Amino acid sequence: MDVFSLNSLLLKTGIFHLTVGHLVMWAIGFLFVYLGIKKNFEPLLLVPIGFGIFIVNLPLTPLADKGDLIWIFYHYGLEWEVIPPLIFMGVGALTDFGPLIANPKTLLLGAAAQFGVYVTFFGAIALGFTVKEAASIGIIGGADGPTCIYLTAKLAPRLLGANAIAAYSYMAMVPLIQPPIMRLLTSKKERQIVMKQLRPVSKLEKILFPMIATLVICLLVPDSAPLMAMLMLGNLFRECGVVQRLSHAAQNELLNIVTIFLGIAVGTTMKAETFLNPQPIFIFILGLIAFSFSTMGGLLLAKFFNLFLKDKINPLIGSAGVSAVPMAARVTQRVGQQENPRNFLLMHAMGPNVAGVIGTATAAGMFLAFLK
């Protein structure tokens, strides 16, 4: 065949290979870009993810097949587990664990908020997903994007796009999802509880915390080490006070760079031929269930604590046990102030909020220990 004939040239263009599926995926990609730009929903991720969806659904483009540019981002970034732990390092460098150190029992609220992870795990199995896929869907309830991506890339890579989108979408929708559940499960009197001011935390305690947390969690759940160790390394940079340049780099340049690679690599997992089936819809529904049950778990444990504690805690802070930092803590503050404008719950809610990050990384490590 003459390669320069009009027919063969036309067949080498993408236009003749377009399918309805591609067009649907373009619409989804544009929707994400729109939500990121216009509605400010997690724009740092939705913009590169949306654009990634768009370009991977352009026929014949050498981008996402083995050896192509974005395949390299995906392969070395996600399959080699590089990107999520690096994001965790940045998160650690950005996080003040002071409220958690001042009130360590909030760690248990972070643990209770993993309830949704396990409820959804069962739900996903009932809907016909395999045990590994169910674990990767359940972890959406932890509301921690990097952990969700880390676990999904290891256990169910084919669900990576849908799971990542569900996790980040629900994280962006915390202010819509959580308040009705918070009001449903608490009385007005409970929401008005004013908590005792947190004690000041010394610099030495803040420096020791990342060491102790790494030691305890990584000894008990070695599979959570890539996430936990990087989270705590970033936090040690922040708290030790002698490596400001490293702390700054982890919080800014490094975090921003890996976010670009993460977004585009996740977006390019969403090819029309693999994404357009009923499963992503199930994943979105299950993600919502996971998120709701996680919120309930934290709230109910806080209420349970109040049966025994002399200094009552405001149960609203339990809902911040989902690890959408700091959005969930801000929602707690807002709902609390609607009942009592002079109640400041933000710092109290930051304890369970950062505990949720540790809890979700631990839950992911548990799943890996059982299933990898």
Added chain:
Amino acid sequence: MYNWDLAFKIFIFGFVGVFVCLTVLMFSIQICGAILKGSKNKKS
């Protein structure tokens, strides 16, 4: 068919395991805090 036996085991060991880990961490922080407080009092 559904692997409920494995799922149930993962639920029990996983969820309880997360609680155990974070409880151990909670006590470790409290013990460390108490030691630091004790040594501070001793110095002063």
